[in-house]
Amino acid sequence: MLTVARLVLVALLSIVAVKAAAHHSLASLFDVARTVTVTGEVTRFDFIAPHGYIHMNVTDESDEPTVWQIETYPPGMLIRKGLTPEVLQPGQKISARGYPSRDGRPLMRLLTITMPDGEQRQIQ
Amino acid sequence: MSRARSRHHGRRVVVTLSLSAWLSLVAAIPSVAPAADPPTDFSGVWLATSPRSAGGANRPEPTSRARADLEAHDPLDDPVIRCVMPGFPRSGLIIYPFEIVQTDKMLVILYEAFGMVRRIYMDGRELPDYLPPARSGYSVGHWEGDELVINTTHVAPGLLTGGGLRQYGDVVALERFRLRDDGQVLEAEVTITAPETFSGPWVRSFTWELDPDGMIYESVCDPADSRF
Numbered sequence: 001m002l003t004v005a006r007l008v009l010v011a012l013l014s015i016v017a018v019k020a021a022a023h024h025s026l027a028s029l030f031d032v033a034r035t036v037t038v039t040g041e042v043t044r045f046d047f048i049a050p051h052g053y054i055h056m057n058v059t060d061e062s063d064e065p066t067v068w069q070i071e072t073y074p075p076g077m078l079i080r081k082g083l084t085p086e087v088l089q090p091g092q093k094i095s096a097r098g099y100p101s102r103d104g105r106p107l108m109r110l111l112t113i114t115m116p117d118g119e120q121r122q123i124q
Numbered sequence: 125m126s127r128a129r130s131r132h133h134g135r136r137v138v139v140t141l142s143l144s145a146w147l148s149l150v151a152a153i154p155s156v157a158p159a160a161d162p163p164t165d166f167s168g169v170w171l172a173t174s175p176r177s178a179g180g181a182n183r184p185e186p187t188s189r190a191r192a193d194l195e196a197h198d199p200l201d202d203p204v205i206r207c208v209m210p211g212f213p214r215s216g217l218i219i220y221p222f223e224i225v226q227t228d229k230m231l232v233i234l235y236e237a238f239g240m241v242r243r244i245y246m247d248g249r250e251l252p253d254y255l256p257p258a259r260s261g262y263s264v265g266h267w268e269g270d271e272l273v274i275n276t277t278h279v280a281p282g283l284l285t286g287g288g289l290r291q292y293g294d295v296v297a298l299e300r301f302r303l304r305d306d307g308q309v310l311e312a313e314v315t316i317t318a319p320e321t322f323s324g325p326w327v328r329s330f331t332w333e334l335d336p337d338g339m340i341y342e343s344v345c346d347p348a349d350s351r352f
Contacts, residue, residue, distance in 0.1 A: 026286075028199060028287075046349070048345075048346070048349050049238075049343040049344060049345045050204070050207070050237070050238075050343070050345045074237075074343045074345075075341055075342075075343065076220075076221070076236050076340070076341030076342075076343050077219075077220070077236075079341060080171070080338075
């Protein structure tokens, strides 16, 4: 519960931070002019509306894992793309490509996911 | 319920039934012609195929009032953050699917996003002048050939776009739905008139494809999980 409350607080603060640029709910949070790709281990998959969130541990050269949040569609849209908690589970290694957050936080809006078997799925 | 009230209630039921039975006998004398079948069957699950750019295409210049509100827009004030349904016509046109259930008197559009429901009255009624403003308005429809024409009014004031463009309760949305590609594609031209927001009408085009085996999933949002 504490974690959820903290995440909500972080999200609200980020909205305050980007509100001057808010002309579209997607473009206000994310830089839709470029994409980033991260690879790491799934730690949690929030299969919820209005947006799902994949949580990942991403380790860079410093060997310090960074927790990334990968924002995506709500459950119905993900079911149609075949991305459900049955196939995407904690412990799996995946890559996610998407629009990075505008404020540099480890947050992106998912475009393409590379599944543990190497299959690429376009989500958005 | 007390026994006395229960007895009283029972008497009212008997009187009501007798009256309705009498009325149905009277109504049966000149036989009422059955309603014609709808010329087009729109029923089914429809998946949005419009590009995201369709959302903002053709948008007219906002009025000075709408422009001022747009510039002052605070995303924290967006009711969606509190999981309040964005309503129509802000929502329902791109990205998320819907299911149409159709009878000769009514067409119901069941949207996946936020569980929005729109009832389109097809029985020729006129909406009363006063209705409590609703997030998705109130709608009546009619046929023009094979085309379904829906007129929506009484939309509660609020955001017209997620980006902060507002409407002030004067929205009229005129939708023209038609099928093409042997019934596999649904297309609509949606004309939004909102004089307080725009200098002219906002004419928009959208498409959907039929998902013959598809279904609509629950998509209910908990404010505790809402992260915009």
